[in-house]
Amino acid sequence: MLQEMLQQISPLDSAAMETARQHWDAIAKPLHSLGRLEDLVVQLAGITGTANLPPRKKAVLIFCADNGVVAEGVTQTTQAVTAAVTRNFTMGIASVNALSRVCGADVFPVDIGVAEELHCDGIISRKIAAGTRNFAHEPAMTREQAERAILTGIALVGEKVAAGYNLIITGEMGIGNTTTSSAVFSVLQQLPPEQVTGRGAGLSGAGLRHKVEVIAKAIALHQPDRNDVLDVLSKVGGLDICGMAGAFLGGAVYHVPVLIDGFISAVAANCAVRLVPLCRQYLFASHCSREPAGKLALEALGLRAYLDCDMCLGEGTGGVIGAKLFDFALAAYGEIAGFDAVGIAPYEKLQ
Ligand SMILES: Cc1cc2ncn([C@H]3O[C@H](COP(=O)(O)O)[C@@H](O)[C@H]3O)c2cc1C
Ligand SMILES: O=C(O)c1cccnc1
Numbered sequence: 001m002l003q004e005m006l007q008q009i010s011p012l013d014s015a016a017m018e019t020a021r022q023h024w025d026a027i028a029k030p031l032h033s034l035g036r037l038e039d040l041v042v043q044l045a046g047i048t049g050t051a052n053l054p055p056r057k058k059a060v061l062i063f064c065a066d067n068g069v070v071a072e073g074v075t076q077t078t079q080a081v082t083a084a085v086t087r088n089f090t091m092g093i094a095s096v097n098a099l100s101r102v103c104g105a106d107v108f109p110v111d112i113g114v115a116e117e118l119h120c121d122g123i124i125s126r127k128i129a130a131g132t133r134n135f136a137h138e139p140a141m142t143r144e145q146a147e148r149a150i151l152t153g154i155a156l157v158g159e160k161v162a163a164g165y166n167l168i169i170t171g172e173m174g175i176g177n178t179t180t181s182s183a184v185f186s187v188l189q190q191l192p193p194e195q196v197t198g199r200g201a202g203l204s205g206a207g208l209r210h211k212v213e214v215i216a217k218a219i220a221l222h223q224p225d226r227n228d229v230l231d232v233l234s235k236v237g238g239l240d241i242c243g244m245a246g247a248f249l250g251g252a253v254y255h256v257p258v259l260i261d262g263f264i265s266a267v268a269a270n271c272a273v274r275l276v277p278l279c280r281q282y283l284f285a286s287h288c289s290r291e292p293a294g295k296l297a298l299e300a301l302g303l304r305a306y307l308d309c310d311m312c313l314g315e316g317t318g319g320v321i322g323a324k325l326f327d328f329a330l331a332a333y334g335e336i337a338g339f340d341a342v343g344i345a346p347y348e349k350l351q
Helices: 002-006 014-025 035-048 068-072 080-091 095-103 143-162 177-189 205-222 229-236 239-254 263-275 277-282 294-301 317-335
Strands: 058-065 105-113 167-173 258-260 283-285
Touching: 002 143, 002 239, 014 035, 014 317, 035 277, 035 317, 058 080, 058 095, 058 143, 058 239, 058 317, 068 177, 068 205, 080 095, 080 105, 080 167, 095 105, 095 317, 105 143, 105 239, 143 229, 143 239, 167 239, 167 263, 167 317, 177 205, 177 229, 177 239, 177 263, 177 294, 205 229, 229 239, 229 263, 239 258, 239 263, 239 277, 258 263, 258 317, 263 277, 263 283, 263 294, 277 283, 283 294
Parallel strands: 058 105, 058 167, 167 258, 258 283
Antiparallel strands: none
């Protein structure tokens, strides 16, 4: 089922990209003076298959899930915070809600694995399990659960595209998910846990040392196969990471851009790109997380962030800020007069 889905992914439309490039060059301003904003629009043309690009309708998909490894004392807060913040998303009072209102993005919290039953409106219920198992002792989930969570992420993008959205922002909420992300990234990149592990939502120096030890021991116990993403995700990953990896793949399946948020999101993007390398062309790195491996996770993708604000919040907060760049870039692309309209001779093409 997953393999079938992934076979649909195709490269960007180079003709649409060339048309978009030509349009930029015909606009009455110094050539390529909007820099990476111009590149962003050209990539968007390639993703959507057209150089006719109206403003984007933005959806933030927030994958909410609990992580059994929290029982090892790798976080400063308790697991109950996952459900509490997830409820706050539905009430419009969490960090990402405030920023999304500025950005003009609609927020969609998804319960893909919260431990508690969430009885409130406004949550998309796609629970695969009531939290993962504690990977200090056993695999976090089955391979089948990991695959189902990825398919859930792909399907959610399809649903949002059908509802008229054409820019997807990824977010997550799950106490303990910097532990799972560091574990997955350590395996994928063959980097020692101490190099890719940080304080997450806040840990003391001793807490950080313990977190590194828990990750190192779990990797030694399960020996995840770094060439098999589903093996890595099921042994030391989380349902939120799987869901986000699915959302990135969904962008490539449904031809919509998907924004990476912080470290956790960037690790999920690495998983998606390992599954289908072409998927990278559909991704945009909004910001570089302050987590120690935030930069490394983007480098591994070969992507450069637009923003570097020392943020490490998650929820999709950086993604939402980055999404605003699409509004600026598309306003410039769609509204600035051309050389023909203003009676100036265009520049000679730079070689
Ligand atoms: C109140 C609160 C709100 C949050 N919103 C996002 N996170 C962020 O922190 C968590 C990851 O950090 P760790 O691995 O240390 O648990 C994730 O839920 C992430 O989204 C939050 C964390 C807290 C405490
Ligand atoms: O970079 C992130 O996404 C991040 C880092 C720490 C805690 N929560 C999220």
